[in-house]
Amino acid sequence: WAGGVARNDAGELTIEGLTVSELQREYGTPLFVLSETDFRARARSFSDAFNDAFADICGGVDVYYAGKSFLCTSVVRWVEEEGLRLDTASGGELAVAARAGIPGADVALHGNNKSDGEIHRALDMQLGRIVVDSLDELERVAAIAANRGDTAKVMLRLTPGVHAHTHEFIATAHEDQKFGLSMAPDSTDQAGLSAAEEAVAAAIGHESIELLGLHCHIGSQIFEPDGFALAAEKLLDFLAAMQVKYSIVLPELDLGGGYGIAYTAVDSPRPAAEIAQAMAAVVRSKCAALGISAPRISIEPGRAIVGSTTFTLYEVGTLKTVRVDAPGSEAGGVGNDVTYPRRYVSVDGGMSDNPRPVLYDADYSAILASRSSDAAPQLSRVVGKHCESGDIVVRDVYLPEDVAAGDLLAVPGTGAYCWALSSNYNYLARPGVVAVSDGSARLIVRGETEEDLLNRDMGV
Numbered sequence: 001w002a003g004g005v006a007r008n009d010a011g012e013l014t015i016e017g018l019t020v021s022e023l024q025r026e027y028g029t030p031l032f033v034l035s036e037t038d039f040r041a042r043a044r045s046f047s048d049a050f051n052d053a054f055a056d057i058c059g060g061v062d063v064y065y066a067g068k069s070f071l072c073t074s075v076v077r078w079v080e081e082e083g084l085r086l087d088t089a090s091g092g093e094l095a096v097a098a099r100a101g102i103p104g105a106d107v108a109l110h111g112n113n114k115s116d117g118e119i120h121r122a123l124d125m126q127l128g129r130i131v132v133d134s135l136d137e138l139e140r141v142a143a144i145a146a147n148r149g150d151t152a153k154v155m156l157r158l159t160p161g162v163h164a165h166t167h168e169f170i171a172t173a174h175e176d177q178k179f180g181l182s183m184a185p186d187s188t189d190q191a192g193l194s195a196a197e198e199a200v201a202a203a204i205g206h207e208s209i210e211l212l213g214l215h216c217h218i219g220s221q222i223f224e225p226d227g228f229a230l231a232a233e234k235l236l237d238f239l240a241a242m243q244v245k246y247s248i249v250l251p252e253l254d255l256g257g258g259y260g261i262a263y264t265a266v267d268s269p270r271p272a273a274e275i276a277q278a279m280a281a282v283v284r285s286k287c288a289a290l291g292i293s294a295p296r297i298s299i300e301p302g303r304a305i306v307g308s309t310t311f312t313l314y315e316v317g318t319l320k321t322v323r324v325d326a327p328g329s330e331a332g333g334v335g336n337d338v339t340y341p342r343r344y345v346s347v348d349g350g351m352s353d354n355p356r357p358v359l360y361d362a363d364y365s366a367i368l369a370s371r372s373s374d375a376a377p378q379l380s381r382v383v384g385k386h387c388e389s390g391d392i393v394v395r396d397v398y399l400p401e402d403v404a405a406g407d408l409l410a411v412p413g414t415g416a417y418c419w420a421l422s423s424n425y426n427y428l429a430r431p432g433v434v435a436v437s438d439g440s441a442r443l444i445v446r447g448e449t450e451e452d453l454l455n456r457d458m459g460v
């Protein structure tokens with residue numbers, strides 16, 4: 001839950017003293033309710049944890065908030081005010097950054113297929129770093145910058161062969177994925193160089209490129225520090241080798257994002273300070289062993305900053321209960337861990353405002369928000385209103401058995417990759433985002449209207 005969430009004496013859920021029914025009256029549902037206070041606090045504490053851990057190694061850490069998780073003008077302003085930088089992944093995200101007025105020097109651009117237009121925009125905005133993803137792109141960035149008489153500040157994204165997911169990570173020597181430059185020796189290269197090394201050699205050969213350093217990102221929703229630590233070691237080995245072989249200094253190393261959050265009670269991510277300390281210990285000892293001075297470290301957390309700051313507010317509509325002993329009913333259906341009776345609680349949104357359950361089998365929880373209830377808990381499945389049986393918001397959750405149409409449900413942990421991944425499936429309007437701070441609410445992204453939905457249809 002976001003900070004500042006509580007129940008008032010009447011049993012209604014409040015955020016910083018504002019009741020959910022007030023929020024619904026003012027802004028409608030579905031609605032993303034984001035605590036600005038919490039966002040700022042998480043941004044600061046994440047940044048503090050890493051800065052403390054790395055202070056004696058490289059003077060601190062540059063924290064780039066990963067805008068892909070949730071981005072709008074207000075968020076860019078908060079990020080900047082809290083001393084963080086911004087990671088973007090498209091021209092559209094750069095446009096938001098530009099509109100918010102963040103200095104280009106504090107912005108990074110990612111992407112495995114940047115268009116020439118996006119590269120020009122990055123150079124126009126004098127971005128602090130363009131994270132180059134392939135040899136092909138390196139040449140394009142070099143040529144575009146040279147034509148403009150510019151210098152592009154470049155990080156090279158490498159794939160260290162470490163893949164992490166929540167509790168486990170796997171390390172492989174070879175890479176078969178669309179992102180990044182492989183560190184494995186390339187048998188088709190005459191000198192047997194890896195794509196990563198070819199890119200270093202090519203980058204330092206271009207006058208229009210200023211090679212700042214190396215980058216990697218090993219995955220998302222990761223709980224344990226081991227994968228980050230292993231990737232850091234691999235990149236430091238490579239960085240040291242390149243510095244000797246090519247007589248260069250690579251002053252920066254970005255270890256990406258991916259820090260996990262708790263979506264349900266079974267998730268227990270490590271505190272940021274613990275992860276930061278573990279990563280710092282590895283960087284410290286590896287640099288000492290290699291006899292190099294540590295590069296400036298940066299990271300790119302998205303979910304860990306915004307994920308838990310937000311809940312989605314839905315209104316309950318249709319209810320139905322499926323009983324396995326009902327005449328003609330069949331056990332099974334969508335989701336195999338079927339327990340009966342199962343009550344289906346339909347809400348006024350669904351996979352269009354949160355596709356993560358459909359895409360990743362992601363688990364969420366839900367609570368009755370508009371009132372408290374002493375009714376017995378009943379196993380429920382919260383579903384959306386889309387024309388797909390997989391349109392599930394919360395697979396299994398106990399809700400009071402008196403939940404009825406018109407009640408409000410709150411689903412926590414929807415700050416990251418929900419609004420960002422939202423769609424207009426079935427011509428549903430995308431919900432707005434309201435930010436709450438100091439006991440007042442402010443719309444930071446307005447919800448779509450039917451007019452918005454019809455606007456781009458040429459009507460011919």
Ligand code: LLP
Pocket residue numbers: 066068069087110217219220221256257258259300301302303304356360416417
């Ligand atoms: N840096 C890079 C290069 C990335 O690709 C990503 C996420 C991040 C940073 C931020 O990762 P975070 O700290 O937020 O985990 N849609 C998926 C997640 C996709 C992540 C893509 N890249 C989901 O909803 O789980």
